[in-house]
Structure formats: structure tokens, C-alpha cells
Amino acid sequence: MGEAWRAAKLSPDELQKNFVEITPPLKPEEALVESNRCLFCYDAPCMHACPTHINIPSFIKKIATGNLKGSARVIMESNFLGATCSRVCPVDELCEGACVYEPFGKPIAIGRLQRYATDAMIANNWRLFEPGSPTGKRIACVGGGPASLSCAAELAKLGHKVTIFEKRELAGGLDTYGIVVFREPKEVSLKEVEMVRDLGVEVRTGVKVGEDVTPHDLLNNYDAIFLGVGLGRVLSLGIPGENLEGVYDALDFVEATRTQPIKEIEVGRRVAIIGAGNTAVDAATISKRLGAEQVLILYRRGQEEMTAYDFEYEFAKNEGIEYRFFTSPVRILGNHRVDAIECVRTQLGNPDPSGRRVSVPISGSEFTIPVDMVVRATGQHKYLQLLDNLGVKHDKGRVIIESETGRTSNSKIFAGGDCVLTPNAMAATVIAVEHGKIAARGIHQLLARAG
Amino acid sequence: MVDLSVKIAGLKSPNPFWVASGPPSNTLYQANKAFEAGWGGFVWKTIGAPILNVTNRYGGIDYGGKRVIGFNNIELISDRPLSVNLKEIAEAKNRWPDRLVIVSLMVESKREAWHEIVKRTQDTGCDAIELNYGCPHGMSERGMGSAVGQVPEYCTMITEWVMEAAQIPVFVKLTPNVTNIVASAHAVKKANADGISMINTINSIMGVDLDSLETQPHVHGKGGHGGYAGPAVKPIGLHLVSQVAKDSEVGLAISGIGGVETWRDATEYMLLGASTVQVCTGIMKLGFRIVEDMIDGLTHWMEEKGFQNTHDFIGKSVPRVSDYKDFDIMYKTIAKIDYDKCIKCNLCYVACEDGAHQAIELVSQNGQRYPRILDDECVGCRMCELVCPVHCISMIDVDRGHGEKSWSQIVAENPGIDQDWGKMEAWRKKHGFVIH
Ligand SMILES: Cc1cc2nc3c(=O)[nH]c(=O)nc-3n(C[C@H](O)[C@H](O)[C@H](O)COP(=O)(O)OP(=O)(O)OC[C@H]3O[C@@H](n4cnc5c(N)ncnc54)[C@H](O)[C@@H]3O)c2cc1C
Ligand SMILES: Cc1cc2nc3c(=O)[nH]c(=O)nc-3n(C[C@H](O)[C@H](O)[C@H](O)COP(=O)(O)O)c2cc1C
Ligand code: SF4
Helix, strand or coil: CCCCCECCCCCHHHHHHHCCCCCCCCCHHHHHHHHHHCCCCCCCHHHHHCCCCCCHHHHHHHHHCCCHHHHHHHHHHHCCCHHHHHHHCCCCCCHHHHCCCHHHCCCCCHHHHHHHHHHHHHHHCCCCCCCCCCCCCEEEEECCCHHHHHHHHHHHHCCCEEEEEECCCCCCCHHHHCCCCCCCCHHHHHHHHHHHHHCCCEEEECCCECCCECHHHHHHHCCEEEECCCCCCECCCCCCCCCCECEEEHHHHHHHHHHCCHHHCCCECEEEEECCCHHHHHHHHHHHHHCCCEEEEECCCCHHHCCCCHHHHHHHHHCCCEEECCEEEEEEEECCEEEEEEEEEEEEEEECCCCCEEEEECCCCCEEEECCEEEECCCECCCHHHHHHHCCCEECCEECCCCCCCECCCCCEEECHHHECCCCCCCCHHHHHHHHHHHHHHHHHHHHHHC | CCECCEEECCEEECCCEEECCCHHHCCHHHHHHHHHHCCCEEEEEEEECCCCCCCCCEEEEEECCEEEEEEEECCCCCCCCHHHHHHHHHHHHHHCCCCEEEEEEECCCCHHHHHHHHHHHHCCCCCEEEEECCCCCCCHHHCCCHHHHCCHHHHHHHHHHHHHHCCCCEEEECCCCCCCHHHHHHHHHHCCCCEEEECCCEEECCEECCCCCCEECCECCECCCEEEECHHHHHHHHHHHHHHHHCCCCCCEEEEECCCCCHHHHHHHHHCCCCEEEECHHHHHHCCCHHHHHHHHHHHHHHHHCCCEHHHCCCCCHHHCCCHHHCECCCEEEEEECCCCCCCCCHHHHHHHHHCCCCEEEEEECCEEEEEECCCCCCCCCHHHHHCCCCCEEEEEECCCCCCCEHHHHHHHCCCCCCCHHHHHHHHHHCCCCCC
16 A cells, blocks of 8 residues: 555646636736726725725725825725735625625626735835834733734834734734635735834744743733734544544644645545535645545535535635535544545534534444545634633633623733634634724723823 | 718718718728728818928827727828829729718918819819818917917908819818807808818817826927817817807808717717718727728617608707707706616715715615615706716606796796895795705
8 A cells, every 4th residue: 555645746837836826916907997997986885894994995996096005005004914805805705795796796806906906015015104102001912813913003003012922933823824825825924914013013923822921921011911812723523533644634734835845745645624614625625736636525514504605615616626515524544544534424403502503413324435634624722721811701712802892801901803702703814803903992992091 | 771871062971971081081091991991981181281290199088997088189280292192082082982082171371372282182083172270289380270260260261262263062170279169150151161070179288297297298398289089079079060050140061070989979960960970089099990880870770760861860959959048947857766776886875965965865774875865855966867887867857836937938027036036035935946
């Protein structure tokens, strides 16, 4: 058997093609035509649909008049991670989905226009904002992902002194480590970190709160704390065989494609992805683009219950990913390496407390699928211990906040991004950015009151 | 089958579409191409005095990303030798006997010079002559073109010289750069010209380059006014044509020019009194091929409207050109939104709210806002209808219940109402005439 599990390596050219940004940048002529198509709606629905409420008609009009710097400013004013968002936002569900032209099947390409303006900002190194005059207040942001970066930028603009603590080597959170490369290269995320630094924010990487710095220190040394720690690694499945070689955490797998040379990353010939959310689609499409022959997404509920966006599902199918619905893994088989996965057929049962119908195994329906690699894409860990140490109220690891201010049960601690509990909200960079902004306002108010 | 042919100044044109004097009518090659494409007439690029052209010669104005909605030029008359032009004109006419070849002329303001050019031109066998009294740049600095067209006495004088020598119909092409174009038409009529072509281009500066600070277009850093043409000038052309068509003394055939690009534009000119129309910028932008749809579209429109013949509709809208004092002031329309088509862009809202009469409100429903007309506040100005990108607003008639009344009648029946706000208010009250 030996190395038979491994998919044949694609040629460097093919790999390069597969891992370059899928959506090309707009050419100047294209941007002009597209920006002029915008109607400049009043009280525009796209603006309402954008979680950060970017003044979209305004930035598009500025592209049309050749005022790219002004355009970038309008974007960044509302969304300091506007460059990343222009690439990673699920625009079909947000701004473009709300475009008045959407029912005609041709919404304005808002995301790509936003990218056009922010690309110009990056290419020209425009400095669009200045730090506010110093207030003497100090704020610690825990975690260096989008939520903290956004919060820190807003606070710095108001003149506060902000320090970001990030446990990883690079800041940017999942924007740096977790987005598939063909959607966003990590340079864009790192540039945004630079821009936050340019506002005078101190970004301390390689510092883990709870180990290198204690919550106690933070509470003593800072006027306020923002918690933007996101979520942890993927939860284990709790089934036998998970420790076999060839079983991966989807986040590790995605991260590898962002941090290692693509040609060195190995993939199995037949890959099974467990879970059917957006992360599962990412892991699946990466596998396919690395050269896997067959990629299966195994999901214990049906197509209706999937949490992936419609456009992601379409994308996966176009990439040749196969779905196996009502299929739940029972154990992973193999001696040293995985060579099969045993599953059971399921059906929908009664709704759980959240209203989602549970999946119920059909006994006796077990079957085995031969696979060479298994990727877990099932939910992420919560940082229970850290939250308890900080003494903030949470619901099973999701921090409870006041939605208008981002304030937690501790009046000095604010939170936002993936780590907070927001009913029905999607986990997306743009949501984290908005949370960061809201919390920055909340913190500013708190500090203003404190005098 | 409808008949597209037109009788004009004693000539018969197979259709009303002529190539206007300009870059598209510069050579025999172009004449052949134009006639092959279907154009009924071809007004040769103005020939006459020797000149030199400059680069660059053109400027365009873009709007909303749409290129060249207006166009200007500082080009002069033909820069090819007279003999070459005359030879090619003769060949063109010889090859296309059933089409009209009209030759545009401009020479210095001397009787002999005009006599000579007219004779040499008609020797080519061409169908008619057009006198260029309109070129607003360069030639006018030399006492020709609009320098003539702007002084009615010169128009009469030179046209008289031409008529002394001419044995074929003579059109005079008018400049719009005057305060009263009807005076120009009278001047031409006085000299017994056979027809009027209008309008030539309008004085204009197209823009300023924000990097170099040069005007557009520029000639090695210097610029100046040039002649404005293209779709943007059509409303001006329509107005001026209608003024001349309406005048009871002029009574000359008109060839309408200015911003024509489609059969619709052409038909509008014809309805306002033009027998034929001429196209320059439209061809410069899109080529001779545009005549195909002009012929096709006009044919279908005539069939639909039941016009057998172009003369059934030429000038048909002229009587509608009226004066404010005769408009029915009691006529009232208000805006109505077709919600099946409304896309909730709310552009009508902001237009009415900030630029008109605060007669539209935004209503929230399911987190979306949509516009609603406040019927009692609407003054019927039509701004909302104009800005709606999907044409979902229409103006509907409302009966005020007081019959028809014009301003003239109101003033006659209520002496002093035009001087006295008190009387005005009383009248309004009585007639339920609400303003906002
Ligand atoms: C695979 C994947 C793909 C995704 N794709 C998209 C996409 O295409 N579009 C989109 O909009 N969203 C996408 N998302 C979601 C999006 O990335 C997140 O919603 C967003 O990054 C949340 O931001 P955050 O700042 O809350 O958390 P994170 O981005 O997770 O950042 C938290 C940061 O805190 C750090 N940290 C944690 N604990 C500590 C500690 N104790 N001390 C110091 N630092 C700490 C972490 O290292 C991390 O850098 C994706 C998510 C995943 C998992
Ligand atoms: C509906 C309308 C009404 C106008 N009324 C007046 C007026 O009462 N007095 C005046 O001096 N100009 C009036 N103008 C002319 C404008 O002030 C302006 O000179 C002209 O519209 C050209 O500018 P614009 O086309 O860039 O708007 C009016 C223009 C419009 C469109
Ligand atoms: S017609 Fe004029 S006043 Fe009436 S709603 Fe439309 S914009 Fe307002």
C-alpha cells in the first residue's frame, strides 16, 4: 500500500492557478462602467444591508468621478477592514443581495468596486486617518482578529492609547490564518494590521492572555478591556479513530495553505469532510484544488438544514464536491492511517431548543466509505476558562453583551466578534468589524463619563 | 408600403436622411459608402477658401460614463484643394443619380468670389448648394461663416450674390449663435434662397483638463471656443427649427440638424417642421450604418401611425408650439407610482424632498423604505417621473372642476390680477387652486 493514499501532486502551474484569487480585480474601465451603473439610491438598501453601514452610493459615485482616495476614505470610515471585507464578505447575502437591481439579476458589483478603491489605497499607501489628540486613557484589546483591529482603530482615532495582545505570531485573526487563499491573500489582512499600527496602536504578537499576561494584570493596568478572542480550534468528533494519521482539523488545513508553500501540502486521494458549513466548503474546495480525486461532504442533516450560504453550496458543487446528506460518521477506520470511515444513515427528528431539527441515526444502516483523509469542520471550541477568569457572563462560552455598547457583565470589559453571543448573526469578518466599532463607542462613552 | 421620399426646394430625396456637411462628407470614398448604406442626401464638406487645420480638433463631453453626449470641434472647412473636391463631387453625382448631392460653400465676402465658386460647383452636376453661414470658429475670424450669419444684412447681401449665379436650389445654413434666429431666416428669405439648413454648431468650451489646466480641446496649450454638436444640442435645434417653421413670413423648406442619431430624433425634427434631417456627429461616432435603423424605425412608425407619406406628418407638431399665456392653467396632473415596477431606490423621494415640493414620503415596511406620493402636496412638476430609473412614475390628470382657463383669459377676466397678490389669492381661493 505505502503511499497510495496520497493524491498525485498537481503541476506548479496548476497549483498556482488554483490558489490565486478567483475574482480578478476590476480594470479601470470596468470600474468606471460599473460605478456609473449605480443609481445613487437615496437611503439606499445596500447601506442598510451592510453590517457596518458603509455609505455605498457615496463611495461608488466617487469612483465614477475619479476620486479614488475619497472613495477609500468613505469605505474605511465605516469599516477599517474594508479591503478584506471587499473580498470575503458574503455580498449576495448582504449589500449586493439588497441592491435594487438584484431582482433584475444584475446587482451592482459592490464588493469588487470596494476592492477597487481599497486596492488603490493599499497600492498608493494612502494614509487616510490620523490618531486623535491623546486622552491619556489606555485600553487593552485581547486577540488581534478583525473585532479587535476594528475596535482599536476606532479608539485610536478618538485619541486613546490601545494595546492589542495576540497570541499568534501574526495578527489579523482568521483573516490572516483562516480565509481560503483564493478568496483573500494574507497580505491584505497584514496590511490592515499595519494600518492599525500606523494609528499608534501597539500590536503585541506572541503574547497569550491567560499565560503571558494575566487577566488580573489587564484589569489593573488598563482603563478598559476589549475581548476579541474569537473561537478556538475545531471540536473533536468524539468518535473512535480520530487520532489516526490523516485526520485533520479544518482550520489547521486551511491555515497550512496560507502559511506553507502550496506545493508542499499533501492531500489524500479521497477526502471526507465532516460538517456542511462554510468552513466545510473551504476545506473541501481546497482539497479539490490541491488535487484530491474525490471530495465528499458528509452531513447528518439535509440540504435544507445546512448552514453554508447558498452561493457557497453552489460554488462547492461547481468545484466538483459531492454531498452525502443524512450521513453521520460513527468511527474512523485504519491501522496507522485512516483508510475508511464508517457512517450511519440518519433522519430528522424533533426540533431542539434552538428550533433546529435533530438528526436521528437509523439503526442498522451503517455503511463504510473508503477514504484517505478526513477533515473535521464541525464547530469551534469556546474559551471557557479565559472568560471565567475575566469574570464575564457567558452562555456556554459565548460572551453575553449589551448589543448597543458591546459591554459585558463587567462594566470595564467589552467584547465583540465570534466570541460573543449574537442570536441569528452569521460569523463573518464584517460582523466582527461592526462589533468592534460599537464597542469602541461604548468604551469611549465609559471613559468620557469617567473623566 | 409607406413612402419615405421627401420633396424639398424642388428636389426629391429618396428619404429624409442626409449626411451633414462635415468630416463624414469629405471625400468620394465616403460619399460612396454613405449612399451604399442608404443615405438619401450628402452635403459635401464645405469647400472654398484655402485653409490649414490644427490638431487636435475635437472635444467631447461624457455624462455618467456615457461618452460624447456632446461634441465640439475647431475644424475648418475642407483642407483639400478645390479642384480635387469638385472632381470627386462630379463623380459622386454621376454614380448616384437618384440621390442628392448638395455642396456646401464658403468663400470670402466678395461678389466675384461667390459667383465663381457657385458656377464651378454647379458645373459638377450636383443637385443643390448650401451656404455655410454658421462655422463659429476660425472662419469667422476671417470674416466668413458665423461672422456672416450673425449679421442679417450680410446674410441677405451674400445670398443675393449667390442667387445671381445659381441655377440650382440654394440652402442657407444658419448659425444658432444669434439672439433671434427668425431674423436670420427673414434675411435669407429676402434674398430668395430656396431653403434653410439649421442649426450649425454652438459656441462652446468643452472643459478644462485638471492636470494640465488646459482647455479641451487644446492646440499645443491654447484653446478657445469651438462648435458644439451631438445629442446634447438636439433640444436647442428643435426649438430653433420650430421657431422658423412657425413664422408666417419665412415659408422656406427646412433641413433640420443638431444631435440627430436615431429615427426618433429625426422624426421629432420633422414633426417640428424639418423636411429632411442631417447627421454629422452621430455618423462620426457610429458610422454610416446608423441610417439602416433610421429608415427602418421611421418606416415602422409611419405604418403604425397610418402616415403613407412623409409630408403627412412633416410640421404636424408645429401648431402645438404655443405661448405660456395660452396654456391651460387649470390643467392639473399629479404623480402616481406603479408599485409593481418600483425598485425602492427612493430617488424620486430625494428629488421631490430637496429639489421640488416635499410631496413624497418614505414609508417603512419590513425594514425597507419605499416612496409614497402625498396627492394633496404634489404640484405636478414631474421631477420624480424624470429621475425614476425604471419609469414607474406617471403623471395622471386630475380634474379641478373649473373648466379650462389660460393666463390671458384670467387676466382679461380679472383686471389687475397680474399686479396684485391680494387679487391673485382671492382668485385662487375661488377656484380651489392650491399652491405649496
Ligand atoms: C475557515 C473559516 C473561513 C471563513 N471565511 C470567511 C469568509 O470568507 N468571510 C467572512 O466574512 N468570514 C469568514 N469566516 C469568519 C470570520 O473569519 C470570523 O467571523 C472573524 O474572523 C471573527 O473575528 P474575531 O476577531 O472575532 O475572531 P478571530 O478572527 O478568530 O480572531 C481572534 C484572535 O484572537 C486571538 N486569541 C485568542 N485567544 C487569545 C488569547 N488568550 N490571548 C491573545 N490572543 C488570543 C486569536 O489567535 C485570533 O488571532 C471564516 C471563518 C473560518 C473559520
Ligand atoms: C426648473 C428651473 C427653474 C429655474 N428658474 C430660474 C429662476 O427663476 N431664475 C433664474 O435666474 N434662473 C432660473 N433657472 C436657471 C438656473 O439658475 C441655472 O442658471 C440653469 O439651470 C443652468 O444651470 P444648471 O443646468 O447647471 O442647473 C432655473 C432653472 C431650472 C432648471
Ligand atoms: S410631480 Fe413634483 S411635486 Fe409631485 S411628487 Fe413628483 S416631484 Fe414631487
